Amino acid sequence: ILLSLLLPRQNRLRSEIEEALDMGLLKQEAEHGALNVPHLSKYILNMMTLLCAPVRDEAVQKLENITDPVRLLRGIFQVLGLMKMDMVNYTIQSLQPQLQEHSVQYERAKFQDLLNKQPSLLDHTTRWLSRAAADLSAPLPSGPDTADAASSACSSPGEVANSPEPLSPTMVLSQGFLNLLLWDPEDDEFPETLLTDRARLQQLEAQVRQLTVLASVLLVSSSFSGSVLFGSPQFVDKLKRLTKALLEEFKCRPEEEAMLTVSEQVAQEIHQSLKNMGLAALSSDNTASLIGQLQNVSRKENCVRSVIASPEKSSHRASGAVLGSGVETPQLLVLTAKAVG
Known part of the structure; x- marks a missing residue:
């Protein structure tokens, strides 16, 4: 071990x-019984003092006070192991500039060799990026506003429609990561290049799902609370903390079960807050409608949840049957975003 601590020039x-x-x-x-153990131990300790890093001086000095040969030998090997690790770290640090200079080319060459031997190695990654590019290239859903814009554009024959913005690798990669946050757990075609990060991405996905549900609850609640009550920062913060606490409590249970409790608690909180502010309390029909809409948030195909999860859909008006108000979705989204934040 002592020899492994030496530099090539020593x-x-x-x-x-x-x-x-x-x-x-x-x-x-x-x-022959002529081995001088104390002399040998002292020589080894002197060499360790000479070769060790300053941080190990105290450990070596403690060894000098040990008289039991067995304990001394065990301590010597323990400190030598630490010194060897120090030497490894020093070697890595000294080689770091060279490693950084050539690591990219080396990894790229090795990666290309693997692809040459296994052309299908990145099939899932290719499909993942292709799907992201397709999502960015897909036209926005048509609606009344876009139809009016299109008709006005067609009415000017001299105007030429602007070509869509070309997709950059950064845009495609960003969209791909956004898609991973909504990844179906049953989909086995997870990108090969991100398998080691899948656990972290699943944690982010759970956080996004919780924020989506939280924003959906606030969005639905805003249409039943009225502008006066929902304009109160204290009320919105209380509603947000209540919903988040309930979602955390029920995160190990089915989402439908959690939303059943959330809907009842939120409806009760809105009803009581309206009464405390001297406003008209929720009728039994409105209360039942509020609870029903909040429970439906647990469904992925829920309209409100889809609006929250898909920003490109926020340019349309939300259905009055869904939200119970004539407020435009972008305004509600801005209001909800402020509340969630």
């Missing part, structure tokens, strides 16, 4: 250690 010290710790000679001395 040839004289290497020869000295090899001579002092000649295994053949030490074996003969031990067989």
